[in-house]
Amino acid sequence: MKKLKNLSRVRIKGLNQERTLSKISKKFKLFNLTRVEKSLSELEVKNNDLKKVKAQFVSEGFEVEVLSSNGITHFFKKFFKNYGVIGAIIISFAFYLFQFGFIWQVKVYGTEKIDSKEVVEYINQNFSKNKRQIKTDNIEISLKENFARISMVSVAIVGQSLVVNVHETIYPVEMEGQFSPIYAEVDCKVTSVELIQGTLAVKAGDIVQKGEVLVHPYIIDAEGQTREVNPQAIIKADVWLIASETHYDSYYKTYRTGESIESSRITLFGLEIYNNSKVCEFETFESETSSQYLSENQALPLIYEKTVYYETKTELVEQAFEEVKTQKIEEAKQKALIYFQEYDIIKSEDINISSGVGFTSVDVVITVERKIGVNYENLHKEN
Amino acid sequence: MFNFFDEIKKTVKNFEPQELTSYNIVNISGKILYVEGHLGLTELGKERITFKVKKGRVTVEGENLCLAELADSTMKIVGDIKKFEVL
Numbered sequence: 001m002k003k004l005k006n007l008s009r010v011r012i013k014g015l016n017q018e019r020t021l022s023k024i025s026k027k028f029k030l031f032n033l034t035r036v037e038k039s040l041s042e043l044e045v046k047n048n049d050l051k052k053v054k055a056q057f058v059s060e061g062f063e064v065e066v067l068s069s070n071g072i073t074h075f076f077k078k079f080f081k082n083y084g085v086i087g088a089i090i091i092s093f094a095f096y097l098f099q100f101g102f103i104w105q106v107k108v109y110g111t112e113k114i115d116s117k118e119v120v121e122y123i124n125q126n127f128s129k130n131k132r133q134i135k136t137d138n139i140e141i142s143l144k145e146n147f148a149r150i151s152m153v154s155v156a157i158v159g160q161s162l163v164v165n166v167h168e169t170i171y172p173v174e175m176e177g178q179f180s181p182i183y184a185e186v187d188c189k190v191t192s193v194e195l196i197q198g199t200l201a202v203k204a205g206d207i208v209q210k211g212e213v214l215v216h217p218y219i220i221d222a223e224g225q226t227r228e229v230n231p232q233a234i235i236k237a238d239v240w241l242i243a244s245e246t247h248y249d250s251y252y253k254t255y256r257t258g259e260s261i262e263s264s265r266i267t268l269f270g271l272e273i274y275n276n277s278k279v280c281e282f283e284t285f286e287s288e289t290s291s292q293y294l295s296e297n298q299a300l301p302l303i304y305e306k307t308v309y310y311e312t313k314t315e316l317v318e319q320a321f322e323e324v325k326t327q328k329i330e331e332a333k334q335k336a337l338i339y340f341q342e343y344d345i346i347k348s349e350d351i352n353i354s355s356g357v358g359f360t361s362v363d364v365v366i367t368v369e370r371k372i373g374v375n376y377e378n379l380h381k382e383n
Numbered sequence: 384m385f386n387f388f389d390e391i392k393k394t395v396k397n398f399e400p401q402e403l404t405s406y407n408i409v410n411i412s413g414k415i416l417y418v419e420g421h422l423g424l425t426e427l428g429k430e431r432i433t434f435k436v437k438k439g440r441v442t443v444e445g446e447n448l449c450l451a452e453l454a455d456s457t458m459k460i461v462g463d464i465k466k467f468e469v470l
Binding site: 018021027043 | 423424425426427428429449450451452453454455458
């Protein structure tokens with residue numbers, strides 16, 4: 001706060017100071033007068049009065065030395081005498097004004113197919129960076145003419161950036177080129193084909209394997225030229241959903257009796273600090289172990305480990321196939337229907353039961369009608 | 384305009400008003416001495432400051448004395464003021 005006061009500290013040297021101080025104090029206020037030595041005193045005067053006070057002391061025969069000056073007025077006085085700093089500020093300001101007239105950055109928005117670097121490079125090469133010389137209309141027209149994919153473009157100067165907003169042309173799929181054929185997604189028998197576009201590779205009645213081409217992505221025009229097209233066709237086929245279930249006349253079944261023993265322990269950095277293990281007395285058992293941190297932030301990595309032993313028993317099960325025949329057929333059907341898709345139409349179901357030594361096998365074949373054409377990408381996604 | 388010294392003077396009936404016009408001194412907690420009506424500084428030191436008043440001289444004694452403000456007729460002395468006497 002003291003520095004904000006507009007005061008200057010002065011040292012005066014001379015004899016009989018009191019008389020002069022009294023005389024000067026009649027015109028100017030003096031502050032913080034202290035006697036340093038017999039003929040040496042220090043005092044403070046207002047910056048505005050400094051010159052006059054100094055002159056008066058000198059006229060009275062005193063030596064005057066200004067020790068320091070504080071306050072805003074002094075700061076500005078000092079500042080305006082500091083030509084180096086003023087010069088630097090003026091130069092900086094001039095440079096700022098000069099560079100403000102130029103574009104330093106080109107920002108391109110809305111590009112997907114067009115490389116924005118290409119647009120920036122084009123603008124940098126063909127247009128001035130001087131703001132006054134830039135006509136955004138010209139840039140817009142030029143970009144539109146030189147970039148075929150640009151359908152709309154707007155250019156604006158924002159600060160020291162040239163902002164280019166691009167709206168790209170969306171071509172029909174046919175114009176994009178690079179088409180993939182339609183492939184069979186499963187093994188099947190083609191039942192009907194309705195070609196929309198492309199060249200057929202199969203006909204109704206053909207049996208095809210998964211991944212085989214159904215429709216090629218090209219056509220041969222009247223002049224015998226091959227032209228790429230996006231293949232489209234509605235292809236229906238019979239698809240077989242196959243599953244089997246095996247029944248054994250006798251087998252060993254292991255099950256949990258419901259009895260269990262639980263043991264637990266707590267470890268810290270791998271060292272066991274608590275243990276509640278119990279001796280597992282089961283003859284046969286299954287065990288499940290789980291562990292978790294006791295603290296949420298794991299600052300102290302206390303790990304709680306729990307093991308549960310379940311008693312198991314194994315017994316021989318003997319059962320004739322006839323007793324579970326319906327159940328086994330249903331299970332086999334359900335297995336097959338896992339592959340059933342939305343819009344599939346069930347055409348037929350075939351059940352084949354075959355027996356061996358000690359076992360009986362149930363094979364189910366469900367024939368469904370399905371649209372099978374998929375493009376290459378989807379085929380690989382499914383795989 | 385309200386004047387602190389005038390208000391005090393009004394409450395005292397023992398003196399004629401013209402007898403109370405030479406100078407006023409206020410000692411604030413022995414740290415600040417405010418003087419009104421001095422007629423000039425005669426001695427400035429860290430342990431003693433003396434100034435003239437009408438019909439006399441005032442001496443202030445103490446330690447680390449500093450004349451915080453000196454104007455035409457007022458002054459403010461700060462420091463550890465031990466005593467002041469009017470001669």
